[in-house]
Amino acid sequence: MIPDVLLVAMAGVLGLLVGSFSNVLIWRLPRGENIAFPPSHCPHCDHRLTPRDLVPVFSWLGLRGKCRYCRAPIKRRYPLVELLTGAGYALIALLFPPLTFGWGTLGLMVLFTLLLVSSAIDLDTYTIPDELTLPGVALGLLFALGNAPDSGLPTFAQAVQGALLGAGLLVTINNLGAWVLRRFRERQFPEFPLGYQQISLGLLAGAWLGPWWGAGVGLVSALINLLARRVIRIPELLTLGGLLVSVMLGSAGMGPGMILMVQGALAAAGAVSLVCGVYWWIHWRRHREDDTLADDENVDASAMGFGDVKLAAVIGAFLGWERLLVALVVAVFAGALLGIVQMAMKRENRVKFGPYLALGALVALVWGNEIISSYRTMLGF
Structure with missing residues (x-):
């Protein structure tokens, strides 16, 4: 029991760190910038950030949401992405214990990051960079090589089928x-x-x-x-x-x-x-x-x-075609529901399909097996 709790806690800390890097991807990929060079810097004054400026969540809180050097505001999205990634990684480690699923758990964490970064960029720019999705398909197939047939995660052949x-x-x-x-x-x-x-x-x-x-x-x-x-x-x-x-x-x-x-x-x-x-x-x-x-x-x-x-191909590669279908159904219903709400509020729906697809994938990841089993039971399979 204690090792499981420690692994979940470690996964949460890892998620906070990866969330900090995710913010780099969200900012730089749409602009065609190198994600490694130059080192992290303030987008307003270009001052290079030191390690104490880059501690996930706590640096933002300590600085009260402002740059240490020019006092320009730092978007709330930065700590939000870090917190979401930390919580997401911890939840994945809880539902898919690394000691049982091995590399499959790490693969699902990679999928979570791809979904979160893609959604954030799509909300900002109405695009999803190929630098995320095309390598993401390859990563999904690569992680599938280590999935056992009875693990509940797709084997390589199932991942190929899901992606296509x-x-x-x-x-x-x-x-x-x-x-x-x-x-x-x-x-x-x-x-x-x-x-x-x-x-x-x-x-x-x-x-x-x-x-x-x-x-x-x-x-x-x-x-x-x-x-x-x-x-x-x-x-x-x-x-x-x-x-x-x-x-x-x-x-x-x-x-x-x-x-x-x-x-x-x-x-x-x-x-x-x-x-x-x-x-x-x-x-x-x-x-x-x-x-x-x-x-x-x-x-x-x-x-x-x-x-x-291509984002749908990523989801299919990591989760298989059955969970992919669950993700699509959830995405369509979520999009339709928000559209109805915004129509009632007389507001235009400017959200692209990518974030809905990502939401559907998370629902399929957590509850997909139960939804599929219930559907099969209903049909008498």
Whole structure:
């Protein structure tokens, strides 16, 4: 009992320290700054901060929320992020004891930090940096290598499935929704060499050929674009319309069956979307200083990054596809509820989907197994 209490307390202290670093990420990543250099400094007077200025929570309290050197106010968010991270890490250590779950506990702490930092940045800038989400997917898969099959955390194969289905589900909703909003007209400026067209093609191919062959078809399409040095248009009436027809045929007993077709389509789309994310992330970093970048129509669509898609992949990689679905349902309900409240108050809802998705992931982490078990019991499984 005493070792468990000590581990929880140590996890809380670790969380306070990581929370201090999280504030660095929240400030520097959206600005494209190096997260290690220069050392921590006041954003107002640029004075370098000493260790006594960086003690989590207590420095802010001791300084009464003001810089020691220029007396400029320090945002309350700094101690709040530190306290939330400390409490979150302690709760994770309590619910997923390190002596039982091993590296899986540390992985969940990493997920908590990714969710908190992503949400804070999304609230500030309405973006989620690729520097968080794309490495986050890789970390989720890496931690899954150490999860035992009976641990309640996803194995590597389940983490891969969760990441692909997470990205695929959100990007499919995005593609179909955008197609409907355009009144079924084609995209005016398809991305070169790969983008939403290849994702939609992966959807259709994945429904019939499975996730990996479907992803391969989408990526071959990108290769053809490169060889042709131009975009070879693939009509959405064929890809997205074909997907809807395919699902209807699957429900009628044709092909692999509706469930397998949907899973294959979503996973293939998720795989292509993550490849798109990596490609455009590298492209954007290489051309960040190019003054003509903002006018490049081939870069514009990719630069928007569909951060929620990649954040869903992170959640799926760390928690598996079942808990991912719980997170999505909670996120949708939380967003709808806040929207109704703000409509009643006659205020505009400016909160992006990322923070709701993060909230859903935390609910799925803590209560996901109980929710899934209750659902299965209700259905008689």
